[in-house]
Amino acid sequence: MIPPHGLSLTQSLLERLGQSIVMGDYDRAPFPTEAEIGEVNGTSRTVTREAIKMLTAKGLLSARPRLGTKVEPVGHWNLLDPQVLRWLIKRPLTPTIILEFNYVRLAFEPVAARLAARQIGEAGDRTALLKIRQSLDMMILNHADRALSIRHDIEFHGNILEASGNPFYRQLRPLIDTALTLAIGMTSHAREPSESHNDHLNVFRAIEAGDGAGAEILMRSLITKAIAVIIEES
Known part of the structure; x- marks a missing residue:
């Protein structure tokens, strides 16, 4: 994955995953594993984990032992976060x-x-x-x-x-x-x-x-x- 100008690999992946979550791409599909995300986006385990950690901090994801990572409902998202707000504008x-x-x-x-x-x-x-x-x-x-x-x-x-x-x-x-x-x-x-x-x-x-x-x-x-x-x- 080649990040847009001015964005790190982590920030670029964060943008891509965050927009996908907010747009509802995983409303009826399970959130991919770290390995799947890395394979599709060509990112290292470190970059992938950091992006997931940031999305978790924004309330979009939660991770549970043996249950994996799942998308949280809108009510759990940090709606005061500027990035989340920017992504929300694009969601119906x-x-x-x-x-x-x-x-x-x-x-x-x-x-x-x-x-x-x-x-x-x-x-x-x-x-x-x-x-x-x-x-x-x-x-x-x-x-x-x-x-x-x-x-x-x-x-x-x-x-x-x-x-x-x-x-x-x-x-x-x-x-x-x-x-x-x-x-x-x-x-x-x-x-x-x-x-x-x-x-x-x-x-x-x-x-x-x-x-x-x-x-x-x-x-x-x-x-x-x-x-x-x-x-x-x-």
Whole structure:
């Protein structure tokens, strides 16, 4: 196996096996043995074992004496791991999982919006405000290009997390990005773009005005509407 540029053999094998697991390749088939993995991928026992150890640490695999290695259910995976989140985007997920992701958004993003409004209002952080505004403008400007508009929609929410000034919220960005990527695929067709744009614009205006309470309420409303669509589509 020749690894992609910048990846070690172990990382390359980790990517290959991790994506296969998350995509469901082993949902109805046993996970291969170390010897089988090494033979198919041309990797040494050391590389193979290290990749399996890393997947086990991420909760995707478990190994038991005399029972071998098996794939764990989604509920056991480390869903805060950036690699696992990246792999998940490519997997057809049930509406239940997508809904659970968005309940996580509901728990964090409204408060992040409140903190961003306070941070920008008190510190006068125009750079953070400009980044939020630019992502909003690009989302609206590119409304005809669904993929590009979604990308800037995700950036808008991520920039608010960054603007909150809370380092824990900043580290939640991969999780929120994944939740948004999955949710928007289900919800974007159910609402007029102008309605969604107005909701995002109102959140921005509250943050710009330093209105923390208003920003929190508006962000909660925005996410609640998305959750309602997901429930309806389920």
